[in-house]
Structures are given as C-alpha cells and as structure tokens.
Amino acid sequence: MRAVRFLFAGFLLLGAALPLAAAERMAVSAAEANVRAEPKPTADVLWKIEKYHPIEVLETSGVWVRFRDYEGDTGWVHKSLVDKTPTVITRQNGCQLRSGPGTEHAVLGRVDKGVPFKVLRREGRWIQVEHADGDRGWIHDSLVW
Numbered sequence: 001m002r003a004v005r006f007l008f009a010g011f012l013l014l015g016a017a018l019p020l021a022a023a024e025r026m027a028v029s030a031a032e033a034n035v036r037a038e039p040k041p042t043a044d045v046l047w048k049i050e051k052y053h054p055i056e057v058l059e060t061s062g063v064w065v066r067f068r069d070y071e072g073d074t075g076w077v078h079k080s081l082v083d084k085t086p087t088v089i090t091r092q093n094g095c096q097l098r099s100g101p102g103t104e105h106a107v108l109g110r111v112d113k114g115v116p117f118k119v120l121r122r123e124g125r126w127i128q129v130e131h132a133d134g135d136r137g138w139i140h141d142s143l144v145w
Helices: 002-017
Strands: 025-028 032-036 045-051 054-061 064-068 074-078 087-088 095-097 108-110 117-124 126-130 134-141
Touching: 002 064, 025 117, 045 074, 054 074, 054 087, 117 134
Parallel strands: none
Antiparallel strands: 025 054, 032 045, 032 074, 054 064, 064 074, 087 117, 095 108, 095 134, 117 126, 126 134
8 A cells, every 4th residue: 555655646746747738828919908708799898908918828719718817817808809929017016127138227117017018039037028109128027927
C-alpha cells in the first residue's frame, strides 16, 4: 500500500510540474466592444471594453469568444471585435509612461489601472506602447498584464 501511495504522490508531483497549455491572448480591435453574459446578440451587456483591451480566450462558440480579463472577470464578445494584436493593460494606478526604455528617461505622464495599450516593441523589460488615442511611451513590464 505504501508503494501505491508513493507512486500516486509521484504522479501528482509530475503533473504539477508539467506546464499548462497557454491560453490564447487576443485584444479588442474595435473602438468599443460589449461584453455579454451569454454567446448571443440579445444577451445582457455586462460591461464595455475599449480598443486594445487584452483578453485570454477560454473557449469559442460559433462567432463568440468567452474570455477572462486581467482582473479575472469573464464574459462573451463577438469574434469580429477581437484580433491577435499584441497588447497590455496597466495593473495599478500611477504607472509611469516614459520617453524611453529606462528610468533615466523623462516621465511623459502617469496612467491609472485598466488602461490598455498596443505593444509596439520590447527592449529588455521595457515595452513601447501606444494608446488608442495615439499617445505613445515606454512602460516597465512589471506594471502591465
């Protein structure tokens, strides 16, 4: 019996060590998208998300995508409103947007939690981003999801 318990515990540890399949990341491509409670156009609108809002795809149903966002909230969005543009979203208030990739560069402004950006390029742990309104800057990757 001890051998069976040991073997079972070994399988559990092995399973915990295996990487999980990465969920597909997508982003809102429309100026605004309705997040719905169910995968149908008449379903209740739970909230709205703006362009470049990143989502993690959980499943699809026809022309609908069920997703989770950076706060763990889930909902459905029409597939025509999302694409694979690389994006990030700020995770806290007061994130500094800088003129270049490093703390020695000037602060262009501060950004609150929940602001989505399109990723333009990466340099080390710094990401050059662009907001839907055209504003650009650099942000540290520890501040975004």
